[in-house]
Amino acid sequence: MIKHYHPYVKFNGTSSLELDMIIENGGSFESAQPDIDQIEIDGRNGVLLVDNERLKPVNRSFPFSFVTDHYRHIAFREEDAAEWLSAKGFKNLELSWDQDYIYKAAVVNSFDVTETVRKFGKGTLDFLIHPIKYLKIGQIEKTISNGGVLFNPTKREAYPKMTLTGTGNVTIKINDQSLVLKNITGGIVIDNENLTVTYRGQSQYDWLYSDFVHLDKGKNVISWDNSAFTLKIIPNYGVKV
Template sequence: MLNWYSIFFNNKDSLRDLNLNIEQRPNFPVPERDIRIIDIDGRNGSLTRDLGTYKDIPVPISFNLVDRNDIHQTVRNVKRWLIGNIDNRELIQSDDPDYFYKVKQVKVDKEIERMLWVAGKFTATFLCAPFQYSRKGQNTISLRKPGEIYNEGTFQSEPLITIYGMGNITIVINGSLINLKNIDEYMIIDSVSKDAYKDSINMNNSMIGAFPILQEGVNSITWSGNVDSVEIVPNWCYL
């Protein structure tokens, strides 16, 4: 058991808060690229279509638990932590604290195996988005004039962009134009959810153009119109 290793998920540390020992560090998951295989009668071999995306990754982790006082309550706490209401879906490993996975679903063994009177063991599988995300990539980059930002990740990222200004504005990212109509103070463009909005008001109809992505390396950002500033949460990600 690796008593010095833990994970942080749903606002709790597995070792410090729940007294769970992890049997071994999980392997490094590798996402599978989405490639369609198309078989055609009378043709040697198949055709392939690369969709340019990746599939979700499972991260299985096996835990041991020991509680000499009240193992029943410990089991209840563990189940609530993993399959109850999830307030924070970041999965962080104690030996890699500056990066995290985004968890979509947690599956736990159908039962927690009981060993002796005070111990148990089980495996939880965290189904995650295909990438790791850096903590640094959650910081806001502020631009008060056109410029460049550098994507430190190993794949294109889907940023959250806030444009402060008034009226009709055009944002140009790596040569791709995004036209924004009738901005009143600000508009938020969320490339992950594919939504444009202000407060709780959907403004997709006020945006013309594709939701922006930030390529690996240098990204050029310019604009025209009455713009005060542009703020970007880049969401740097890694395969």
């Protein structure tokens, strides 16, 4: 494996350096854009813009080179790269030049072994990127004390994953928001980003009696009204890609 002072990407737990692959300059860096529909209306000039209040995913390409000039070695690495990039769905992506953040990325086009790759050891890694990248410090699960504080350092609201342990009814307050849960048996996981409520892998939406919640920018005071429960939170602090 080549040294870590070369630029690299780490996808689904594997670094490109482990495949003798370094990332070169010249990749495309499209920013996340709002999802806005343009509606044409008969008899009206121009279009009506409808904001869907979400960001679109972005496509990013990273040119790479295999650090070897041996034809047979490149052929082996091509096979390794194709296997590496065959993961289904969104996986964690880390960039060596943006080390404070974790991206969510998917490979939607197969890794094609072109003649350029085969002859010269060069090619392009193409990813579909989730429009939010996440601070690594916000991916660490924290045990919260009743009345405790989390500070969101970003300029965006964050949508935490919350794990409650306990039985009964409980209302959790985050600043002025209330998350109301009833008839819990043993525990519950509330994923406020993906809008899911589960316990031991089973959906439990019938335990949720309120809207989902978020962490405000800055200070968040968190409390709950039933001392039989304990709470852990993964904050998911993020910024726009």
